[in-house]
């Protein structure tokens with residue numbers, strides 16, 4: 267079926283956007299701005315309804331893309347429930363709660379994750395109806411800068427014409443270089459397989475100590491696996507993490523039972539006798555070693571996804587890392603085609619794609635849009651959570667910027683004490699001359715103890731760095747000074763007082779430390 271007249275905007279790709287980021291948000295915003303929108307989503311689906319206000323294409327047959335189907339949402343379900351299991355086993359006694367007979371029902375834990383995903387998927391279907399977004403099940407491919415064909419899931423093809431496109435096709439797992447490790451999603455898994463293991467592996471080796479490696483490594487460690495994380499670099503946490511935070515983070519995870527091999531490069535993996543044998547060497551070369559695992563998680567990054575899009579027909583160019591090239595108004599090399607999210611520059615984060623989706627559509631409608639890349643937060647949803655926004659100390663030093671650092675430990679925060687949390691801190695970095703906040707780094711407090719000691723000492727609830735970072739994002743977005751935050755009343759007793767005290771320390775002195 268073909269729309270009788272061209273749309274104003276067609277969004278190609280809607281994995282993530284279908285829950286929050288990129289394409290879906292772009293489509294709804296475009297509809298709200300009165301633009302006629304077609305959304306072309308690989309995984310969304312239904313029949314083409316010509317002439318309705320909005321539409322999308324999706325080949326998976328369920329809404330939500332990477333984030334909802336195999337990313338943010340299922341991983342957070344597993345992180346939350348594995349934490350509750352772990353805490354119930356090891357932490358309740360010291361809080362005065364005696365529980366016996368705690369055991370893992372992995373099947374039910376996986377089902378709870380699947381229910382969360384399917385519930386949210388239905389929510390999106392509702393949002394689609396509410397915003398009058400049609401969607402077409404199938405994969406989009408450019409015919410010209412103003413036309414795509416869609417290979418429909420139900421068979422056949424559909425042509426869609428538009429004045430403007432927004433490409434939001436996302437990313438895929440980076441394959442291991444040289445093909446020396448093949449993902450089978452059973453024994454050698456990507457994050458997708460790691461979200462659906464049917465049995466707790468005795469030994470799990472994680473290749474890559476970035477966000478996925480640490481989040482999924484934590485899940486399976488809590489459920490009973492012996493987890494070793496092999497990381498090429500000298501520190502964990504991936505790009506953008508503050509070095510001081512990364513060191514403390516590694517210490518806490520080590521105490522929880524995760525093992526780390528830093529400065530180590532995995533070379534290959536071979537399946538033999540039901541096990542996986544990995545070869546690794548020192549990142550600087552030489553010294554080879556062999557590791558053995560029941561399951562291996564490959565988490566060495568993600569890369570932009572443009573397969574089947576036929577970008578050449580639209581004149582859209584890629585850079586040497588396979589990212590779609592855009593200018594600061596999200597324009598690709600073809601004037602009427604914009605691009606957002608993982609498939610282009612910047613951090614691969616759902617909320618970044620979402621901001622860009624809204625801004626791109628606003629540019630189409632009014633010529634104005636806004637994304638502040640200095641104010642995009644990062645959160646690692648481990649326990650404790652780690653969160654940051656803005657610049658790190660090491661970045662500012664490299665830029666030659668003079669700054670003050672204010673740090674406040676949760677050990678001196680009354681709420682953290684009552685929650686039986688003792689480690690972790692808030693760090694605020696402010697420009698020396700102006701006191702303007704340039705960076706905020708939080709590692710949630712955690713009474714991290716060795717696994718064998720856990721039953722005596724317990725595990726903490728942990729300050730929620732992922733929620734707390736919102737205040738830092740707002741401060742940076744509004745150009746606040748550390749003094750502005752320090753002079754703002756924060757409720758007592760809350761963990762957020764640690765935020766205020768860190769700001770006090772940045773411009774003057776903290777009260778409680």
Ligand code: FAD
Pocket residue numbers: 278279280281282283287288289306307308309310323324325326330331332333334336337338339341404405406407434435436437457458478571572573574575606607608609613614615616617618619647
């Ligand atoms: P995607 O969500 O990847 O969506 C792209 C969509 O385009 C897909 O549905 C794809 O099927 C579709 N598509 C591709 N080609 C075509 C085509 N030719 N025709 C039609 N449709 C097409 N980010 C966070 O911010 N917080 C988190 O907690 C978090 N956790 C994550 C956990 C995991 C395990 C993973 C893998 C990722 C996580 N991310 C997280 C990253 C987040 O999922 C991505 O940054 C986000 O999904 C990017 O959104 P997007 O709209 O750019 O692309």
Ligand code: NAD
Pocket residue numbers: 473474475476477478479481496497498499503504505530531532533565566567568613614615644645646647
């Ligand atoms: P990443 O880039 O964060 O980390 C990959 C790590 O693997 C790096 O530290 C790298 O040095 C290491 N590495 C690469 N090759 C290696 C080798 N041969 N041997 C050992 N180590 C090696 O990538 P990721 O963890 O796969 O995550 C992908 C993307 O998904 C990230 O961009 C992240 O933003 C996003 N994500 C976000 C969240 C979140 O926001 N909470 C959660 C999951 C994923």
